[in-house]
Amino acid sequence: MKIDKFFAGFNISAMGLTAQRKRMNAIASNMANAETTKTEDGGPYRRKIVTVKAGAQQSFSSAMSSMNVELATTNEQHMSGFSESPAAEATTTGGSVQSTEVTDNSPFKIIYDPGHPDADKSGYVKMPNVNIVTEMVDMISATRSYEANVTAIDGAKTMAKDALEI
Numbered sequence: 634m635k636i637d638k639f640f641a642g643f644n645i646s647a648m649g650l651t652a653q654r655k656r657m658n659a660i661a662s663n664m665a666n667a668e669t670t671k672t673e674d675g676g677p678y679r680r681k682i683v684t685v686k687a688g689a690q691q692s693f694s695s696a697m698s699s700m701n702v703e704l705a706t707t708n709e710q711h712m713s714g715f716s717e718s719p720a721a722e723a724t725t726t727g728g729s730v731q732s733t734e735v736t737d738n739s740p741f742k743i744i745y746d747p748g749h750p751d752a753d754k755s756g757y758v759k760m761p762n763v764n765i766v767t768e769m770v771d772m773i774s775a776t777r778s779y780e781a782n783v784t785a786i787d788g789a790k791t792m793a794k795d796a797l798e799i
Contacts, residue, residue, distance in 0.1 A: 642785065642789035643786060643790075645785075646789065649781075649782040649785075650779060650786075652732035653775050653778045653782065654779070655683050656683040656775040656778075657775045659682065659734055660771050660772045663768050664763070666678040666763065667763040670751040670760060671751055677762075678761040681734055681735070681736060682735050683732050683733065683735075684732065687729070687731075688731050743758070745757055745758075
């Protein structure tokens with residue numbers, strides 16, 4: 634058995650932790666710039682969104698066959714007729730997590746503030762497209778996802794420790 638297969642659970646959770654950390658960094662940046670009306674580009678700050686999606690996956694049966702491990706059975710008929718079936722392909726393992734930071738192109742908020750240094754001739758100011766309430770909800774979601782990945786790592790660590798004690 635290859636040792637890298639033993640750490641697959643850790644790797645998947647680590648990718649999840651990285652993606653959620655990237656989400657939290659984008660949310661923190663959004664909240665910090667919620668009132669920024671002028672950036673290096675000249676316009677108001679645009680909200681950043683991190684999209685998270687699953688990468689390439691591999692079927693469970695092909696992962697098992699690639700490990701070159703013979704399964705012990707108590708009865709030869711238990712594994713008879715075993716083949717790759719569409720149902721077997723539905724169960725997947727491995728893969729990766731891809732997180733991409735994109736810019737939210739929703740329209741800016743426009744407020745009337747003639748005394749603001751960035752106001753136009755009519756007294757209107759373009760404000761960033763950041764909603765603090767939305768950012769707080771996203772932050773709670775990212776935090777809970779991060780905690781779930783930490784819990785998964787703790788569970789995998791406990792299972793590995795218990796397996797070594799056998």
